[in-house]
Amino acid sequence: MIxxxxxxxxxxxxxxxxxxxxxxxxxRYHRLGFLVPFTVAAALAPVQVVVGDWxxxxxxxxxxxxxxxxxxxxxxxxxxxxxxxxVYVDGELRYALEIPNALSLLAHWDPDALVLGLDQAPADLRxxxxxxxxxxxxxxxxxxxxxxxGGWLAWTWWRRRAxxxxxxxxxxxxxxxxxxxxxxxxxxVVTEVGRQPWVVYNVLLTRDAVNPQPGLTTxxxxxxxxxxxxxxxxxxxxxxxxxxxxxxxxxxxxQEPSTASPDEDxxxxxxxxx
Amino acid sequence: MNSxxxxxxxxxxxxxxxxxxxxxxxxxxxxxxxAGGAERGKPQRELIEHSIGPVWxxxxxxxxxxxxxxxxxxPTAFAAFAATLYIPLTLAALGIIARGAAFAFRKVSxxxxxxxxxGAAFAFxxxxxxxxxxxxxxxxxxxxxxxxxAAGDPLTSWLNPTSITTGVLxxxxxxxxxAVYLTADARRTATPELSDAFRRRALLTGAGLGVLTLAALxxxxxxxxxxxxxxTGPALPLVAGGVVAGVxxxxxxxxxxxLIVRITAALAVATILWAWAVAQYPVxxxxxxxxxxxxxxAVLDAVLWVLAVGAAVLIPSLxxxxxxxxxxxxxxxxxxxxxx
Ligand code: HEM
Numbered sequence: 001m002i003x004x005x006x007x008x009x010x011x012x013x014x015x016x017x018x019x020x021x022x023x024x025x026x027x028r029y030h031r032l033g034f035l036v037p038f039t040v041a042a043a044l045a046p047v048q049v050v051v052g053d054w055x056x057x058x059x060x061x062x063x064x065x066x067x068x069x070x071x072x073x074x075x076x077x078x079x080x081x082x083x084x085x086x087v088y089v090d091g092e093l094r095y096a097l098e099i100p101n102a103l104s105l106l107a108h109w110d111p112d113a114l115v116l117g118l119d120q121a122p123a124d125l126r127x128x129x130x131x132x133x134x135x136x137x138x139x140x141x142x143x144x145x146x147x148x149x150g151g152w153l154a155w156t157w158w159r160r161r162a163x164x165x166x167x168x169x170x171x172x173x174x175x176x177x178x179x180x181x182x183x184x185x186x187x188x189v190v191t192e193v194g195r196q197p198w199v200v201y202n203v204l205l206t207r208d209a210v211n212p213q214p215g216l217t218t219x220x221x222x223x224x225x226x227x228x229x230x231x232x233x234x235x236x237x238x239x240x241x242x243x244x245x246x247x248x249x250x251x252x253x254x255q256e257p258s259t260a261s262p263d264e265d266x267x268x269x270x271x272x273x274x
Numbered sequence: 275m276n277s278x279x280x281x282x283x284x285x286x287x288x289x290x291x292x293x294x295x296x297x298x299x300x301x302x303x304x305x306x307x308x309a310g311g312a313e314r315g316k317p318q319r320e321l322i323e324h325s326i327g328p329v330w331x332x333x334x335x336x337x338x339x340x341x342x343x344x345x346x347x348x349p350t351a352f353a354a355f356a357a358t359l360y361i362p363l364t365l366a367a368l369g370i371i372a373r374g375a376a377f378a379f380r381k382v383s384x385x386x387x388x389x390x391x392x393g394a395a396f397a398f399x400x401x402x403x404x405x406x407x408x409x410x411x412x413x414x415x416x417x418x419x420x421x422x423x424a425a426g427d428p429l430t431s432w433l434n435p436t437s438i439t440t441g442v443l444x445x446x447x448x449x450x451x452x453a454v455y456l457t458a459d460a461r462r463t464a465t466p467e468l469s470d471a472f473r474r475r476a477l478l479t480g481a482g483l484g485v486l487t488l489a490a491l492x493x494x495x496x497x498x499x500x501x502x503x504x505x506t507g508p509a510l511p512l513v514a515g516g517v518v519a520g521v522x523x524x525x526x527x528x529x530x531x532x533l534i535v536r537i538t539a540a541l542a543v544a545t546i547l548w549a550w551a552v553a554q555y556p557v558x559x560x561x562x563x564x565x566x567x568x569x570x571x572a573v574l575d576a577v578l579w580v581l582a583v584g585a586a587v588l589i590p591s592l593x594x595x596x597x598x599x600x601x602x603x604x605x606x607x608x609x610x611x612x613x614x
Contacts, residue, residue: 222364
């Protein structure tokens, strides 16, 4: 998650500058604003793949049911295939592209290893497969795409110390910001939905963990309302800050001491123009 | 002392720091609310904003620290506490979220109606959050949180004489601490009128806090007899120490010793908090002692080691953070933190 968080931040910040560069702002400020966070995030992208692989090994040993849901593997299989795409209907994964023995190889370093399927648990103790399977596909696809994007920059930088000339690169980089967020959310869906119906795997069911007090739904709605209001306010404030240009006079984080002089402050606070 | 008690002491130290730092932070919001109209209250609001600004996030880390330690170290007690008291805890959480967001938003808003809106949200949540947190302490102190999960009454567990008293005391404490700290901050930034204004408030709230505490005693005696017995028994020296520190603080405010009064005011508040702990020890919840509630020794020891390593990094950083903001003297911009 830490690596993912840095990736989201890096690609997210870089995306803002990539979008600005697409609109023709190619000065040093924008180039640096793009390159610094992008480089950090792109360097971490391969690390995330390794971490993800490690997480999958962990699942194979400790939460095999989640791994089975991720792969839509119904039956416990020796030499299990890796499934790409597909939909899970009536207890089978259909229309998926299968890579023979790849799952056994990835999960246990042995193409003929036994991989536990969903049938290890009774039907009412299995996670919903489609959500988990697809979230995983989305996360991994984005993960590899981000590695490729980083590789592209690395290549042109190595050849001629420059950002790729084509606009496609910047367009892809602008997309990489939201894509990284999507991968992050998909990752959490895999982790959390994939563990259902358990909240602590094989120890505590989610429904048994819920606070039995009355009125919890009201609390949830209240939290949703507050967060909705905060989201609106955040977007509004961020847009406002963005309109003021690169270094706005009052755009200080709350932890920075203000440098505005008292009289400047006055006019601004009255909402008037000087 | 075994590990469980050591962890309890660390937890209580965290709660004390949260009260002294986070509390003053809430109090700053309260004075922001009472500062008057947009024009008249502006200098005060500015002082508060600059005082809280650099450290407001750091101050609230202590709450996270306390909650995390609570559930790691004493999971059974935490589960019962959180399940029964979910309403005030949820409201306090919302208050903290709204407060932080509104504070940050106001800083970057430049239209009056927005500053008013965010300012009102900031000030209002500064008032209600410590109240809700205070009521949960009263719920525990008056033995209204049974050990079985969610066995307590979702409303009367925290809406009862003791809880209301502790809630109001919590709000008064935040107002008092903030006024005391801001008095010195205002003097350092060379604004004598502001400094006097906050001195007046510190005196007023200090007197109010004293009266409230006295008034609380008969309520506690009837509503939470165990607590009363403890407070007048093993915890009596601490209660007495708190009273002495409180009276001393008033005298120091009258004689304008603004820096020392930070320490004595903080001591007055801290000793009362510890008096409660001593009065109740070793019972956490009715029928559940610290030793029974504690998690396994393996976890306790691991947590204590992690805390020791973490403290080695955290404490110097915090001291550095606070001294940086106490030292610097820019010409216009006021600055400084709210901490002693
Ligand atoms: C391409 C390779 C990737 C692989 C093989 C991979 C694999 C995994 C696996 C197996 C899990 C489940 C862990 C568990 O439930 O214990 C997971 C969770 C997660 N993934 Fe990925 N992932 C990849 C890329 C990404 C990317 C690009 C991001 C975001 C930028 C991401 C973010 C997350 C997050 C936030 C979680 C949930 C938090 C956690 O369990 O730590 N992943 N990933």
